[in-house]
Amino acid sequence: MTTNTALEEKFREVGGKRPYVQRLFGRIAGIYDLMNRLMSLGLDRYWRKRAARYLALATGQTGLDLGAGTADLSIAVVNGAGPGTKMIGMDITPEMLDEGRRKLVRMGLQDRIELRVGDAEHIDLPDNSVDGCCSAFMVRNLADIPQGFREMLRVVRPGGRVVCLEISHPPGKIFGSLFYLYFYKLAPLFGTIIGKAFEEYNYLPNSLTTFPKAPALKEIMEEAGWSDVRYYYLNGGIVAIHVGTKAE
Numbered sequence: 025m026t027t028n029t030a031l032e033e034k035f036r037e038v039g040g041k042r043p044y045v046q047r048l049f050g051r052i053a054g055i056y057d058l059m060n061r062l063m064s065l066g067l068d069r070y071w072r073k074r075a076a077r078y079l080a081l082a083t084g085q086t087g088l089d090l091g092a093g094t095a096d097l098s099i100a101v102v103n104g105a106g107p108g109t110k111m112i113g114m115d116i117t118p119e120m121l122d123e124g125r126r127k128l129v130r131m132g133l134q135d136r137i138e139l140r141v142g143d144a145e146h147i148d149l150p151d152n153s154v155d156g157c158c159s160a161f162m163v164r165n166l167a168d169i170p171q172g173f174r175e176m177l178r179v180v181r182p183g184g185r186v187v188c189l190e191i192s193h194p195p196g197k198i199f200g201s202l203f204y205l206y207f208y209k210l211a212p213l214f215g216t217i218i219g220k221a222f223e224e225y226n227y228l229p230n231s232l233t234t235f236p237k238a239p240a241l242k243e244i245m246e247e248a249g250w251s252d253v254r255y256y257y258l259n260g261g262i263v264a265i266h267v268g269t270k271a272e
């Protein structure tokens with residue numbers, strides 16, 4: 025049985041990818057931030073800052089952060105934007121949002137970022153109701169990626185942007201091989217030893233195996249209706265930021 029067939033079997037056992045992902049993040053919510061910092065060697069903060077800059081929310085606007093988790097991307101957006109800019113962070117895993125809420129209170133940002141339980145594939149918001157939509161390391165977890173991008177298009181106002189920050193497939197052969205060695209072998213080892221979470225941190229690399237390469241993800245976004253879609257590789261393509269605009 026290949027690793028991904030085994031993973032699909034696990035999804036089936038609990039009723040699908042969504043409940044599997046929700047339980048998995050529920051179990052690691054308490055160690056999620058620390059593991060992120062360690063496994064990305066601190067780069068994850070810089071990646072989110074860049075994503076926030078591409079979202080480019082103006083003073084007083086409201087953005088949506090899907091798969092907000094512990095709220096780090098929403099925090100990067102409001103810290104980089106003018107006063108009065110607000111974020112709604114949605115996630116299917118209440119435990120991740122609870123961690124996020126505690127962090128927002130510590131930072132005094134609870135009035136600018138509202139965290140709610142919600143599904144990126146069926147967003148509980150009216151059409152054209154937010155000025156922009158972003159996500160960090162969420163899209164890879166969706167059961168139906170095109171459906172996610174169609175929903176984002178529906179809720180963003182005409183002229184607004186979508187920004188997707190995700191792990192990617194580095195295009196360079198040598199660097200790519202080194203990255204895969206790290207991502208498929210060392211990162212799960214860190215997760216198992218430091219985080220005591222073997223299954224959870226083995227899901228991480230496996231979720232990348234079937235995830236589209238950056239040019240293919242761009243096509244998915246275009247087919248979902250996003251215009252002027254571009255992508256930017258960071259750190260040699262370890263991650264990619266895709267940016268699209270909703271036509272006026």
Ligand SMILES: C[S@@+](CC[C@H](N)C(=O)[O-])C[C@H]1O[C@@H](n2cnc3c(N)ncnc32)[C@H](O)[C@@H]1O
Nearest residue numbers: 049091092093115116117143144160161162165
């Ligand atoms: C890798 S974490 C990323 C969290 C956060 N965005 C960050 O930058 O650290 C992925 C998050 O996506 C959430 N998620 C997965 N599928 C989702 C869906 N269909 N709708 C909303 N959130 C989802 C998970 O619960 C998890 O909190």
